[in-house]
Amino acid sequence: MSNLHHAAGIIFIVIGLGFDxxxxxxxxxxxxxxxRLQATTKCVTLGTCSILLGTFILKGLGTTGVKAILxxxxxLLTSPVAAHALARGAHKSGVKLWPKSVAxxxxxxxx
Amino acid sequence: xxxxxxLMGFGILAASLxxxxxxxxPSLLSWQSGFLAHSFxxxxxxxxxxxxxxxxxxxxxxxxxxxxxxGILIVGFCAILSIPTGRDWYLDIAxxxxxQSFIGALALAKYLEGxxxxx
Amino acid sequence: xxxxLVLFIVGFIVWSLLTxxxxxxxxxxxxxxxxFVAFITGDLFTPSLQAGTGFSRITRYLWLCYYVPMFLxxxxxxxxDVALRVLNPKLPIxxxxxxxxxxxxxxxxxxxxxxxxTLTPGTLCVDIDAEKGILYIHWIDVKTQxxxxxxxxxxKPFEKILKNIFE
Numbered sequence: 001m002s003n004l005h006h007a008a009g010i011i012f013i014v015i016g017l018g019f020d021x022x023x024x025x026x027x028x029x030x031x032x033x034x035x036r037l038q039a040t041t042k043c044v045t046l047g048t049c050s051i052l053l054g055t056f057i058l059k060g061l062g063t064t065g066v067k068a069i070l071x072x073x074x075x076l077l078t079s080p081v082a083a084h085a086l087a088r089g090a091h092k093s094g095v096k097l098w099p100k101s102v103a104x105x106x107x108x109x110x111x
Numbered sequence: 112x113x114x115x116x117x118l119m120g121f122g123i124l125a126a127s128l129x130x131x132x133x134x135x136x137p138s139l140l141s142w143q144s145g146f147l148a149h150s151f152x153x154x155x156x157x158x159x160x161x162x163x164x165x166x167x168x169x170x171x172x173x174x175x176x177x178x179x180x181x182g183i184l185i186v187g188f189c190a191i192l193s194i195p196t197g198r199d200w201y202l203d204i205a206x207x208x209x210x211q212s213f214i215g216a217l218a219l220a221k222y223l224e225g226x227x228x229x230x
Numbered sequence: 231x232x233x234x235l236v237l238f239i240v241g242f243i244v245w246s247l248l249t250x251x252x253x254x255x256x257x258x259x260x261x262x263x264x265x266f267v268a269f270i271t272g273d274l275f276t277p278s279l280q281a282g283t284g285f286s287r288i289t290r291y292l293w294l295c296y297y298v299p300m301f302l303x304x305x306x307x308x309x310x311d312v313a314l315r316v317l318n319p320k321l322p323i324x325x326x327x328x329x330x331x332x333x334x335x336x337x338x339x340x341x342x343x344x345x346x347x348t349l350t351p352g353t354l355c356v357d358i359d360a361e362k363g364i365l366y367i368h369w370i371d372v373k374t375q376x377x378x379x380x381x382x383x384x385x386k387p388f389e390k391i392l393k394n395i396f397e
Binding site for chain 1: 221
Binding site for chain 3: 076
């Protein structure tokens with residue numbers, strides 16, 4: 001393994017870890033469910049995909065690397081669907097928006 | 112009763128923090144200047160933040176969101192574990208965990224919506 | 231029949247990626263398993279393919295090649311945006327749920343539109359009304375509450391490409 005591959009893989013893993021930490025800080029700091037869902041579903045998904053890409057670069061085109069790419073594609077496809085379902089479930093179960101929110105067109109339309 | 116639950120939650124959080132700080136990983140610390148050992152600590156810090164949101168979330172929806180996030184983080188954890196140990200079946204665990212986390216999130220969303228599972 | 235063939239090819243590719251160092255025995259077992267799965271569930275997963283929209287149209291694959299890098303770039307921008315908002319001590323958010331319109335009709339197109347909206351800066355799809363063509367979107371920094379202007383800002387960049395790919 002050359003030094004350049006190693007450095008590129010480590011850099012991808014560090015970027016992914018940073019985005020994971022930012023997403024979890026967002027989970028702690030933001031005020032209501034929908035904002036938290038935005039922060040986590042974006043930052044944590046791309047952070048984990050970046051970690052998997054770093055694994056692929058470090059390991060090369062072997063068993064581990066190909067499986068890592070497969071998991072990354074699967075996460076990119078399914079994570080927004082889960083976020084969408086959770087947001088709709090939260091709204092149907094009666095969770096109000098943050099009191100300083102601007103508009104709620106969904107509630108006005110009687111859903 | 113509620114105070115007891117808060118006390119138990121804080122006890123679990125403190126125990127996990129102490130575990131993270133003090134637990135030695137001797138076979139991994141020797142690998143390439145211990146970088147990946149530190150990355151384990153960073154990911155475990157993320158786990159503790161998610162567990163805090165599970166403990167303190169004011170509504171059930173918050174807890175569901177935190178559990179979904181925890182599932183995605185564990186996939187990354189398995190991927191990092193597979194690098195220094197060189198065992199590719201950690202990625203099999205990651206695939207299975209991603210599937211299970213997705214289906215679990217959908218089931219939790221159905222439960223929050225207040226409908227039956229067979230719809 | 232066509233959808234069964236497509237499902238068979240996709241399943242076989244996924245199987246051979248899962249057992250990557252290509253091996254004769256693995257490939258034979260994969261052929262058997264993929265044929266069985268495609269025979270059982272072929273009509274369930276791809277009902278929209280039976281309507282006769284051509285697989286052989288070359289332009290849709292070219293549009294797909296244009297869509298993927300653009301999607302990844304928007305995704306990276308969204309991550310940096312959320313990270314800056316979270317790390318800012320004043321927490322500059324201005325959330326709300328707005329309503330946008332879309333002209334896409336097919337189920338696959340609507341699903342991909344919702345996924346794209348969820349992973350791009352500051353927006354999260356909450357619900358889809360497929361009959362009226364309305365999406366309800368949670369926006370972390372509401373710039374306008376008017377439905378047409380919000381449509382211009384959020385949906386338009388993706389809608390043109392997705393219309394060329396899936397319809």
